[in-house]
Amino acid sequence: MGLTKQSTGAGVRKDLCIPVAEYRTEKVIALAGNPNTGKSTVFNSLTGMNQHTGNWPGKTVTNALGRYQYGNDKYLLVDLPGTYSLLANSVEEEVARDFICFGQPDVTVVVADATCLQRNLNLVLQILEITDRVVVCVNLMDEARRKKIRIDLDQLQRELGVPVVGTNARKGEGLNALKGAIAQMAAGWQSHPRQVNYPQEIETLIESLSLELTGLALNSRWLALRLAAGETSIFDSLGKYQGLDISGDFLGRASRELCRETQGSTRDQIVTSIVSDAEEIYKKTVRLENDKHNALDRKIDRVLTSKIFGFPIMLGLLGLVFWLTIEGANYPSQLLAALLFGFEDWLAGLAFWTYCPPWLSGMLVTGMYRTLAWVVSVMLPPMAIFFPLFTLLEDLGYLPRVAFNLDHYFKKACAHGKQALTMCMGFGCNAAGVIACRIIDSPRERLIATITNNFVPCNGRFPILIVMASAFLAAGAGPFQSGAAVLAVMGVIVIGIGVTLAVSKILSKTILYGLPSSFTLEMPPYRKPQVGRVIVRSVFDRTLFVLARAAAVAAPAGIVIWLMANITIADASLLAHGARILEPLGRLMGLDGFILMGFLLGLPANEIVIPVILMSYMASGSMQELESLEALRQLLAANGWTWLTAVNVMLFTLMHFPCATTLWTIRKETQSLKWTLVSFLVPTAAGMIICAAVTAAARLLGLVPM
Amino acid sequence: MNSQVMPLNLLPLGKPGVVRELRADASCRRRLLDLGLVTGTPVEAVLRSPAGDPMAFEIRGALIALRNAEAGQIFVALL
Numbered sequence: 001m002g003l004t005k006q007s008t009g010a011g012v013r014k015d016l017c018i019p020v021a022e023y024r025t026e027k028v029i030a031l032a033g034n035p036n037t038g039k040s041t042v043f044n045s046l047t048g049m050n051q052h053t054g055n056w057p058g059k060t061v062t063n064a065l066g067r068y069q070y071g072n073d074k075y076l077l078v079d080l081p082g083t084y085s086l087l088a089n090s091v092e093e094e095v096a097r098d099f100i101c102f103g104q105p106d107v108t109v110v111v112a113d114a115t116c117l118q119r120n121l122n123l124v125l126q127i128l129e130i131t132d133r134v135v136v137c138v139n140l141m142d143e144a145r146r147k148k149i150r151i152d153l154d155q156l157q158r159e160l161g162v163p164v165v166g167t168n169a170r171k172g173e174g175l176n177a178l179k180g181a182i183a184q185m186a187a188g189w190q191s192h193p194r195q196v197n198y199p200q201e202i203e204t205l206i207e208s209l210s211l212e213l214t215g216l217a218l219n220s221r222w223l224a225l226r227l228a229a230g231e232t233s234i235f236d237s238l239g240k241y242q243g244l245d246i247s248g249d250f251l252g253r254a255s256r257e258l259c260r261e262t263q264g265s266t267r268d269q270i271v272t273s274i275v276s277d278a279e280e281i282y283k284k285t286v287r288l289e290n291d292k293h294n295a296l297d298r299k300i301d302r303v304l305t306s307k308i309f310g311f312p313i314m315l316g317l318l319g320l321v322f323w324l325t326i327e328g329a330n331y332p333s334q335l336l337a338a339l340l341f342g343f344e345d346w347l348a349g350l351a352f353w354t355y356c357p358p359w360l361s362g363m364l365v366t367g368m369y370r371t372l373a374w375v376v377s378v379m380l381p382p383m384a385i386f387f388p389l390f391t392l393l394e395d396l397g398y399l400p401r402v403a404f405n406l407d408h409y410f411k412k413a414c415a416h417g418k419q420a421l422t423m424c425m426g427f428g429c430n431a432a433g434v435i436a437c438r439i440i441d442s443p444r445e446r447l448i449a450t451i452t453n454n455f456v457p458c459n460g461r462f463p464i465l466i467v468m469a470s471a472f473l474a475a476g477a478g479p480f481q482s483g484a485a486v487l488a489v490m491g492v493i494v495i496g497i498g499v500t501l502a503v504s505k506i507l508s509k510t511i512l513y514g515l516p517s518s519f520t521l522e523m524p525p526y527r528k529p530q531v532g533r534v535i536v537r538s539v540f541d542r543t544l545f546v547l548a549r550a551a552a553v554a555a556p557a558g559i560v561i562w563l564m565a566n567i568t569i570a571d572a573s574l575l576a577h578g579a580r581i582l583e584p585l586g587r588l589m590g591l592d593g594f595i596l597m598g599f600l601l602g603l604p605a606n607e608i609v610i611p612v613i614l615m616s617y618m619a620s621g622s623m624q625e626l627e628s629l630e631a632l633r634q635l636l637a638a639n640g641w642t643w644l645t646a647v648n649v650m651l652f653t654l655m656h657f658p659c660a661t662t663l664w665t666i667r668k669e670t671q672s673l674k675w676t677l678v679s680f681l682v683p684t685a686a687g688m689i690i691c692a693a694v695t696a697a698a699r700l701l702g703l704v705p706m
Numbered sequence: 707m708n709s710q711v712m713p714l715n716l717l718p719l720g721k722p723g724v725v726r727e728l729r730a731d732a733s734c735r736r737r738l739l740d741l742g743l744v745t746g747t748p749v750e751a752v753l754r755s756p757a758g759d760p761m762a763f764e765i766r767g768a769l770i771a772l773r774n775a776e777a778g779q780i781f782v783a784l785l
Binding site: 084085087115116117118119122267268271272275276278279294297298301302305306307310311400403404405407408409411417441516517518519520521522523524525 | 728733735737739740742757758760762764767769772775776
């Protein structure tokens with residue numbers, strides 16, 4: 001491929017930031033593979049990076065980049081999305097295929113799952129049709145051994161005609177051999193890639209087609225196959241990456257005609273040939289010493305998805321996670337608060353002795369530092385417990401079972417079963433949940449999942465729920481306080497799931513009208529989680545990441561809020577003015593103006609909602625330190641809070657506009673201002689309606705004073 | 707061979723079958739083919755979700771969940 005303006009920009013592929021071959025100082029290695037084969041683990045082990053991994057299909061949704069050195073050479077590793085094939089049925093497949101075709105990788109590594117080699121070989125064979133610069137990495141060899149699946153790697157290498165390396169990436173086994181094989185292949189190892197045997201009529205067809213397709217910088221036989229199968233998207237990509245427009249000339253017509261005539265049958269024959277080839281190789285190289293190797297998995301599956309135990313176990317596990325989080329975070333939170341607020345006194349002293357002007361020390365110490373201290377002490381302990389527990393469930397492979405159990409209800413809502421997975425991601429962070437929506441192929445269902453993702457309370461909102469539940473609803477439950485708090489939080493989550501389904505259904509019947517698309521979900525084998533790794537990974541990847549983000553927002557927000565609380569115009573602070581305007585709306589929703597101000601100012605990050613509310617209630621115009629939940633409860637009660645206020649705050653926490661980061665992510669993912677706006681309005685409207693309804697009902701029933 | 711042919715979602719749990727015909731169209735068909743569900747593929751119904759739909763099938767060594775709408779378009783012969 002020459003250096004053309006379209007293909008290179010300024011010598012760099014703009015979308016991927018990979019230099020074209022002529023400009024490279026490092027070898028570019030593409031990492032392809034089926035979803036959930038441990039591809040991300042291979043990536044992390046090779047590069048020492050911390051790509052998030054989990055035992056469910058579809059984790060890698062963007063091309064992650066990482067680097068490593070081997071011998072004297074530098075390598076740039078590109079983690080492609082996991083795909084079952086490269087036949088371009090979805091965005092991921094197109095991304096993966098286009099990188100292998102046009103990204104000019106020096107070597108493409110195909111990661112295959114040793115416990116499911118037959119299916120994985122389909123992709124290997126398809127990639128061998130595009131390029132001969134391939135190394136096959138058979139991962140999860142330990143799982144295969146445990147299940148007594150014997151794989152003859154030497155035989156496999158002979159069959160495929162490219163290097164085959166067995167690895168166990170989680171323990172780092174086989175990685176040096178893999179790096180060695182990659183280096184050899186990059187240096188020009190002579191490969192003899194296996195060609196799929198197609199029926200004679202297809203061979204004849206592609207032979208005649210490939211004559212017309214020479215000189216396009218891509219393997220003409222492979223291009224002819226795509227044309228014969230009616231996959232025209234590769235030709236769009238040729239236009240996009242190489243500036244070749246073939247839509248108008250002979251080829252375009254040929255493809256359209258062929259498409260009409262042969263659609264279906266030729267394609268079926270091509271896929272069938274690949275699948276039977278894969279089966280043949282599999283039979284020659286793999287021996288099952290135990291037919292019943294999946295027996296234990298199946299037994300567990302039958303319990304986890306059973307009519308009787310399926311849902312109770314699901315709710316029980318969720319409850320257990322929350323109970324451990326709330327109960328476990330209690331003491332460390334207090335300790336951390338004591339420590340951080342103690343440091344504040346010291347800071348205030350320092351400000352006094354250095355003759356720091358009061359407005360400055362007020363802004364920095366009582367504004368910024370105190371907000372920061374609150375966010376850290378309230379958020380860090382629950383996150384440090386919640387994330388590892390959640391990651392543990394993820395690692396085990398439980399989440400796809402949740403999706404399996406819940407799919408029926410998503411289908412009824414005309415939504416996609418994988419929405420359950422994106423919701424699970426949302427528990428961590430809604431922005432991550434929105435990105436995860438890419439695993440849903442149908443654009444309509446992806447939008448539904450995106451818009452409704454916010455109905456799952458993310459990690460920034462959990463503290464609000466937990467504080468409300470523990471301080472207000474569960475107060476007086478005595479020794480059962482954390483149990484009662486868990487029930488309250490669980491109740492909110494169940495409501496969130498219900499609202500998700502209801503809103504999905506409403507969207508499907510109105511602005512996103514349509515029927516559910518096809519649904520296939522792979523349920524991976526259970527894997528023994530590596531507890532140590534899980535803890536380290538979830539603390540560093542998730543907890544600290546989310547905390548850092550929250551802190552980065554909280555610090556400047558603390559200053560802004562302090563200013564708003566302390567700048568007075570006509571004998572009231574800016575905060576009070578805002579609250580006064582919002583008061584009628586707040587009353588209608590069973591809240592008050594200050595609470596709504598809190599949510600509005602919490603747009604950058606929900607973590608600061610409570611600090612703003614508290615700061616507003618303080619005469620001093622800055623957040624007070626609150627030694628205990630009881631002190632917090634008393635302060636709120638003094639400002640007119642009842643149990644209804646706490647319930648409405650919890651409901652509105654669950655259902656209001658997404659935070660700024662999530663909105664920005666939605667904008668990026670949907671490429672549409674309109675859908676970003678819808679994602680803003682839908683949860684907000686839902687929250688306002690539900691809060692108002694609950695309040696009206698409670699007042700009418702006389703449960704609270706009018 | 708004149709064994710009984712039925713839609714995949716009616717295959718009793720634990721009974722092995724073999725794919726005879728795929729009646730799904732376009733995108734759904736592609737997805738099923740990608741999973742290796744070509745004519746002649748052995749399948750076994752393994753799990754039924756609490757609501758009965760979807761079900762999970764063992765296909766070429768992997769456990770795959772399919773909704774009845776899709777499984778109903780795959781015709782299998784009971785072995």
